[in-house]
Amino acid sequence: MLILHYTGMRTAEEALDRLCDPAAKVSAHYLIDEDGGVIRLVAEEKRAWHAGISSWRGRTDINGASIGIELVNPGHEFGYRRFPERQMAALNELARGILTRHPVPPRHVIGHSDVAPLRKQDPGELFDWPRLARAGIGFWPDFTGETADKPPGLCEIQSSLAAIGYFCPQSGAQDTATIAAILAFQRHFRPERCDGVLDNETRRRIAICARAIG
Ligand SMILES: [Zn+2]
Numbered sequence: 159m160l161i162l163h164y165t166g167m168r169t170a171e172e173a174l175d176r177l178c179d180p181a182a183k184v185s186a187h188y189l190i191d192e193d194g195g196v197i198r199l200v201a202e203e204k205r206a207w208h209a210g211i212s213s214w215r216g217r218t219d220i221n222g223a224s225i226g227i228e229l230v231n232p233g234h235e236f237g238y239r240r241f242p243e244r245q246m247a248a249l250n251e252l253a254r255g256i257l258t259r260h261p262v263p264p265r266h267v268i269g270h271s272d273v274a275p276l277r278k279q280d281p282g283e284l285f286d287w288p289r290l291a292r293a294g295i296g297f298w299p300d301f302t303g304e305t306a307d308k309p310p311g312l313c314e315i316q317s318s319l320a321a322i323g324y325f326c327p328q329s330g331a332q333d334t335a336t337i338a339a340i341l342a343f344q345r346h347f348r349p350e351r352c353d354g355v356l357d358n359e360t361r362r363r364i365a366i367c368a369r370a371i372g
Contacts, residue, residue, distance in 0.1 A: 159224035159266040160256060161209055161273060162249075164280040165189070166233030173230060183207055186226040188252060194244035196252055202259065212273035213325040214266070220273050225256055229281055240284050253295045265323065265371060267296035268346070275324060275342035276335065283349035298347075299370035301363055309361040312336075318368035319343060332356075343367075 163186065165173035170191050176182045177189060177199055185206040189197045200206040208226030217223065229241060229249065241249075256262070269285065270278045291298030310318065312330060319326040319339045326339040341354035348363050 159214065159220065159268065159273075160253060160260075160262050161220065161224045161226045161268060161270055162281050162285070163208060163226060163228045163270045164231035164233045164282060164285075165228050166231070166235055166280060168232055168236050170230040173228065177228065186228040188225075188227045189230065190227065190245055190248050190252065191230045192242050192245050194242075194248035196248050202256065209270065209273055210277070212270075214268065214273045215323040225260065225262075227252065229285075231281070234279050234282065238282060238284060241281070241286065246286060246289060250290065250293050250295065253290065254293065257295065264291075264295075264297040268323070269342075271342045271345050272323065275338040279345065283345045283352050285349075287346060297367075297370075299366050301347075301366055305362055305366065307365070309358045310365050312356070315340075315356060315361060315364055318364050321368045322364070322371060 167173040167176065174189060177185055185200055186208040187200045187202055187206050189199060202225055205221050206226050207221055209220035209224060212220045214220060229245060231241060232238060270280045287296060288298050290296045316326050316328050316336060324339040324342060325335065327333065327335050337354040340356060340360065341352060343364060344352045344360060347367060348360055351360065
């Protein structure tokens with residue numbers, strides 16, 4: 159898996175200090191500054207501690223099966239802002255290289271909030287997933303065009319979210335974990351609306367993603 163994060167700290171220096179501090183017990187393979195500068199912190203074949211308690215497609219040892227990239231951005235706590243073009247271009251190039259070295263399927267290129275919807279918001283709704291997908295990185299189905307079927311109900315939504323990869327109990331109820339999974343889905347695939355509410359467009363996009371995955 160390739161997991162994308164934002165640093166969520168006021169400055170790049172602060173983030174770098176934390177990522178290099180053994181006491182903090184956090185690390186990532188790469189850090190990309192807003193000016194496009196890339197710092198390698200951990201060798202790709204080594205484990206970095208970036209995901210924490212997380213899950214994707216039923217797998218929970220995410221750190222042992224992923225490369226983590228931190229993007230410098232203050233995050234939702236300190237003034238969340240767009241990821242500059244130079245930073246995105248650097249990510250593009252770095253990710254392309256990683257994908258040539260490791261067999262990562264498109265649906266395994268995801269955000270921290272995708273694998274930890276109850277705890278994390280990064281890289282967040284301002285992250286441009288379609289841009290990456292246009293460069294052949296990650297999964298972005300075609301959401302344009304009509305879908306004739308009627309929007310799926312809650313049980314179907316839960317099984318679709320789980321099929322895509324999200325931790326989502328098949329409870330038939332709008333419990334905390336389900337709302338968190340819906341919100342994480344929105345941050346990634348429907349960034350115009352991030353409220354955890356299952357409106358028709360969110361339902362439609364979940365169905366399209368699940369279908370695209372097959
Ligand atoms: Zn993160």
